[in-house]
Amino acid sequence: MVLVVPEGSYAIRLGNEASIKQKLQLVKGRFYSLTFSAARTCAQEEKLNVSVVPTTEKSDWGVFPIQTMYGSNGWDSYACGFVADYPEMEIVIHNPGMEEDPACGPVIDSVALRVLNTPRRTRANLLKNGDFEEGPYIFPNASWGVLIPPHIEDAHSPLPGWMVESLKAVKYIDSDHFTIPNGKRAIELVAGKESSIAQEVITTIGKFYELTFDLGDANNSCEGSMIVEAFAGRDTIQVPYKSKGKGGFISGKLRFKAMTRRTRIRFLSTFYTMKNDGSLCGPVIDNIKLLSVRYPTRAS
Structure with a gap:
């Protein structure tokens, strides 16, 4: 079995019930994000x-299913x-599987840890981290971005302020490898x-x-008709965008009247989009702002 390693010449394959671990000196109470690259070796x-x-x-742990590969080269990051509860902690990456083929098992490469700052709401924006500038570490040579898996609660999301409340992951991308609006x-x-x-x-x-x-496209050959749906409580708007896969952005706006003391702001893509190589892609969102308005012209 020949496997492609994304960075360098070596990686670690975890067999059945195998683990890798490392002790770290941390600052108690600080928030950290862990980034790692992984690939599956078999169809299981x-x-x-x-x-x-x-x-x-x-239960301060998470299960990462790697059956769905989002990139075309076999690797995803x-x-x-997590919050450091103690000044010395151990990070463990474990394969809980029991495959019949001993040659199977996920492959791990390029593990990194980053301290995250806690974003705050301001007068200019009621949303935290609306520009997504605070987030997990992206490897310099990783041109495929970083996946933030689903069902991660707000307190432990590697994207401060935001929750991924869906069945599939969202992708965190950078301006070094993609076109970013802001x-x-x-x-x-x-x-x-x-x-x-x-x-x-x-x-x-x-x-x-x-x-x-x-909203727009990341200049990553993701072509086709796209629609971003924005929700504010019960109010919603659909903003269409025709992507040529070469970068480009438009703006969307939703005005609404608050009906509760807490309003959930949510974004999703209406359509599934795939590139010619079969990898998943979709619209890019950025520069999200929420402000109160005194004299609205219309409440959508």
């Missing part, structure tokens, strides 16, 4: 269990987040309606708000 449903020990939580980081919604991000904000009942955002 392979997965990885990533945990941080010791911890004060009952993944990210997860700043150096953005989100690509790579799995249609199964790929969404959300954030809950405090709102005043009866007040009007305006949600604005940029």
Whole structure:
């Protein structure tokens, strides 16, 4: 069996019930994100269990299914987040599988840890980290971005402020390898309606708000008709975009009246999109802002 290693000449294959681990000196109470590259070796449903020990939580671990490959070269990078409960902790990457073929098992390469700052809401934006500038580490040679897996709660998301509340991952991309509408980081919604991000904000009942955002394509040959759906509580808007796969962006806007003390802001892609090589792709969203408006012209 011949495997392609994304960086350097060597990688680690984890056999049945195998693990790799490393002890780290951390700052207690700080928030960290872990990024690693992984690939499956067989057609079976392979997965990885990533945990941080010791911890004060009952289950501070996550399972990463790697059956669905989002890239075309066989490798994907993944990210997860955690809070350091102790000054010395151990990161464990474990293969919980029991494959019949001993040659099977996920392959691990390029593991990195990054300290994350906690974003705050400002007068200019009621959303935290609306420009996605704070997020997991992206390997310099990884031209495929970093996947943020689904069902990660807000407190442990490697994308501070945001939740991935979908069945599939979203992709965190950078301006070194993709076209970004604003700043150096953005989100690509790579799995249609199964790929969404959300954030809950405090709102005043009866007040009007305006949600604005940029959407487009990442200049990664992702072509076709795209629609980004934006939700603010019960209100929604669909913004169409015709992608030529060469980069380009438009803006969307949703005005709404707050009906509750907390309003969930959510974004997803209406359609599934694939590149010619069969890899999943989708619209890029960035520069998301939420402001209260005193004299709205219309509430959508």
